[in-house]
Amino acid sequence: MSESKSIPTTPWWRNDAVIFAALVAVAAIAFAATYGITRSYQRRQDALARRWYQRGQADLDTGNAKAAVGDFRTALLFAPDRQEYRLRLAQALAADNDIPQAIAYFLNLWEQQPGSGPINLELARLYARDRQSRQAAHYFNNAIYGIWPDDAVARRRQARIEYIKFLLSQQQTTQAQAEAISLAGAIPPGDEDGELQAADLLFATGDFDHALTAYDSLLTVDPARAGVGAAKAAFQLGYFRTAAERLRTAIEHGADDPAAKNMLSRAETVLGLDPSQRHLSNAERAKRVSTAYVQAGTRLQECADQKQIELKAIPPTSDLQLLYSDWSRNSSQLSQLARDPDTRDFIMDLAFRIEAATTAECGPSASANDWALQMLSRYGEGVER
């Protein structure tokens, strides 16, 4: 008994397990208290942040971007983690034309969400405004293939449309065409507005073939708008027969575009001067060639007068004088036009050469017939398509 008394014993409350239990208990109490404090603090901060955010929204809506920037910054002071506040601040900076800062903010947002469609699109727009085309193209592409929170198909399409317009503004037509073809291919069946928009962009990028096909596919849906579009594309391709037909249909369906009517008139002039149309009598062909011959002669004389060149000079030295010499020498051939197809071709060729030379020498002519002769020269039998 006496021996057991001499052994030093540790009080129970100095036992390691008890100490750790106490440490855990204190930590739990402190944790709970801190949690309560932070929650209450957070609620207050959130309320303040919301108030400043709403004020910023109101300022942004009324066009007071500078004030909105300050409001959103204060909102972020109280809720630094809110992505939407940062997004709004960046948008306010962009609205305030503070491009470098807006880019900096969007880049920061981008780092957290590199796949976000809206952020990439905003960055692309800012870089486009800042004329940094390489960066803009990079972010446009990211936006097109990025993640969109809602209505992803439409938003991606919209991003691609903006990208195409940006490429066009940068004169990057080939790339714009490729994007426009992709756009047209990605439009779901039945989305006529989308198809029409794609057809417009194909036309704008100079891809008239695809544009014509796209417009033609919409003729039954919107014959007025699609008809005018198809006519414009056909016109650019030199398909004046198609252009005239589409224009007539469009005008019948209510298209009252003055340009369309002018186009129709020009297409009809081209078709009316074309001697190679099928089903024409030889007399009619001869008449058309004769008209071309006269028109070319008139044009030659006008141009010579404009440049004060004596066409009848001997010997002829200038291009115009040589052409005049050819033109006057062949006047005797006109009587054979109805009989001899080669003569018709020869006279038409002379008229085309005169039109080309006078345009080079004196600039484009105001006459619809001269222009029609040039189109016939350029597109040949294509005008009948």
Place this chain on the structure above:
Amino acid sequence: MSITPNQTPATIPPMAVGPAVPVAPQRSARSEERFFLLLSIFIGIYAGLAVVCFRLAIEWTRTFSLGMSLAVNGPRIILAPAIAGLIVAFLVMKVFPAVRGSGVNQTKSALYISNGYIPLRTAIGKFICCALAIGAGHSLGPEDPSLQIGATLASALGRRLRLSREKTRLIAPIGAAAGLAAAFNAPISAVLFVIEEVVGRWSAGILGSIVLAAVSSVVVARFFLGAEPMFRIPTASIISTEELLAYALLGVAGGIAALIFAKLIGWLRPILKALPRWTQYFQPAIAGALIGTIGYFGFPQIMGAGYDYMDQAMHNQFTWKMLLALALLKIIATTLSFTSGTPGGMFAPALFVGAMLGAATGGVERIVLPHLSGSVGTYALVGMGVLFAAFLRAPLTSVFMVLEVSGNYSIIIPVILANTLAYLISRSMQPTPIFEVLTRQDGLELPSMEEQREADVLRVEDAMRAYAGPTLESDELADIAGERAASSPEPVLLVRNRVGRTWGSVRRDMLRAAPPHSLLAEILPAEPLPVLFPDIALETAIRKVHGHELIPVINRADPSKLEGVLTLDQVLRAFSNAQEGRFE
């Protein structure tokens, strides 16, 4: 600056005269190691919780005193820091005298002077006074107080749990690391800083505890405050190697700025401390009013810790002229706040100055060499590291801090380049680091970690001499060995045991007294002599030399090859020569 009975530095009394630390260990050394490691986790949790509350208190004070808007206007901007200064001064003078000064130094003095003792009251005082001062706009940072709050909590816990003297000493730095880690949201930097600046040595035991505490405090802080980094780091990249020249310039500028900053504090602090005691009630208020005035005239960014504005600088939201002005004004404002005795830290101000200086350098480069310059944010980030290296003189921490905060290792080359340049400039122009300047002004002599790192290490090769006697073999006959040693000037002879590759020693007179035909191995002591290598530090060697007349110094590649011998007398002479600045 000497300490007079009437003017005792506030940092000393509570610690130096603190109660004796219990020295009776309750556990075996091994079980205490395990207990200590587990305890480190709890220290981290407590420190993390305290720092979370401290941060909230600062934010709450800011909203209450300066208002809810980011843009503070009107007389409030001057009145708030001035009134806070008055309250803080009263608290410091009457209630919490120990909260004045640097938390880093106070933790160091707890480690080296008062056996790890820091009164709990210090943490309470730091919490209240720093929250008031920083929240109301004094140009100080929350990291240093967080460090000290962590250290104080740990110290109190250590005392309560009656740890051994060694552990009680070390527990304060562990708490310091936890506090700093939670404040910075950067555990690696906190661990490195405490090792580099407070503890000064690496050992598995300390490192394990510090890491555990730092990690657990960061986890707690992130749970409550979110895992977001302190700054929204912009895309950091370098365009070309030529751009390194700009970073080198930033290093030089940072070194000079750090020098001005440190000199200004070192010059003004003793002047203000020497003023009559009653003025100390008003110094923080006057400093606050002056800082508020700077804010009133268009530079409110310099008020408080300034993290929001560092963030803005990183995102290229100021012109380079504004950035330079902010850097300069922040140095002035922090000097005013700190030297007036307002409690608070200098980490955040140093980072602020660095960020502004860095962003200004980036901004100027964009104008001068637009094709070369990368993101201004990268410059701001590197600038922060530069001031950390040059002003706080923690070069290793500065590099890791930038990498940890940015999470981008591609900027390591400019960081290392700029930090090294800044550190070298600062060190060459002001050999004494700012923390040491402050401790010496307070009349303390704490070990300077930088001086320790820089100190020349004396090695065995600096003290050993050539062995002049014959090297005897243990299988040699003693009488023959005696004949060989007869003419030797060495009174003690070395004996080599080829078989065991060990060494022994024998006195010459013992050889003469040995029985005839006996082998040397028979008369040698059973315990072989300890051996040394030429590269071993003398501090280590002295433990082996003690109790022996001489010790063989052998070759590491060939242990049977003798390089020389070392005696206690030679060790002491080498230390003495080093003290006098000469080596043999």
